[in-house]
Amino acid sequence: MMAVLPSLALALLCLLRAGAEVPVQPGFDTEKFAGTWHIVAAVSNCSEFLKMKDMMKSSIITISFTPEGDLSMKVVWPLPDRCQKIERLLQRSGQAGHYMGTSAQEKRDLRVMETDYSCYAIVHEVKQSGRETSTGMQLLTREQDVSPQLLQKFKELIPTMGLTKDMLAVLPKTGECQ
Numbered sequence: 001m002m003a004v005l006p007s008l009a010l011a012l013l014c015l016l017r018a019g020a021e022v023p024v025q026p027g028f029d030t031e032k033f034a035g036t037w038h039i040v041a042a043v044s045n046c047s048e049f050l051k052m053k054d055m056m057k058s059s060i061i062t063i064s065f066t067p068e069g070d071l072s073m074k075v076v077w078p079l080p081d082r083c084q085k086i087e088r089l090l091q092r093s094g095q096a097g098h099y100m101g102t103s104a105q106e107k108r109d110l111r112v113m114e115t116d117y118s119c120y121a122i123v124h125e126v127k128q129s130g131r132e133t134s135t136g137m138q139l140l141t142r143e144q145d146v147s148p149q150l151l152q153k154f155k156e157l158i159p160t161m162g163l164t165k166d167m168l169a170v171l172p173k174t175g176e177c178q
């Protein structure tokens with residue numbers, strides 16, 4: 001126990017410091033952010049993601065907020081043989097635009113880095129699952145199409161989060177799983 005506590009404190013410091021570098025959209029407005037988005041690009045150093053990313057397609061995410069300000073998301077991922085639905089509730093942290101989720105298998109820390117609400121959003125996520133902590137970002141758009149300028153903006157953020165461009169997946173459009 002004596003040995004665990006100091007290292008735990010250090011781990012917390014790392015988390016806090018890492019978190020401090022990730023910006024959150026100032027004045028984040030949940031009402032304007034709610035609704036349907038397309039996940040058109042994703043970058044992550046999560047080992048499962050890196051194995052699967054070339055097979056992944058654009059998916060739909062529906063976001064709503066509880067009266068307490070918690071974030072509820074429903075994601076539908078098109079897999080080769082079916083539509084995989086994922087539902088998740090993330091609790092509001094001290095700040096709007098910053099959410100946390102804890103389940104038996106994993107911990108997530110999600111921040112909406114920036115959004116204009118009507119066209120795009122860039123979301124940052126740290127996932128801790130077992131011993132692996134991974135970092136990722138997703139580019140969300142209201143329409144399924146993504147402009148080259150927006151994709152370029154997203155690509156430029158990749159190295160600033162300690163990730164590399166080979167971890168990027170630009171997800172092809174699909175008409176499945178609407």
Ligand SMILES: *[C@@H]1O[C@H](CO)[C@@H](O)[C@H](O)[C@H]1NC(C)=O
Binds near residue numbers: 133
């Ligand atoms: C992912 O990148 C973050 C930030 O550079 C790093 O802290 C983390 O250990 C990396 N995780 C994996 C699984 O490579």
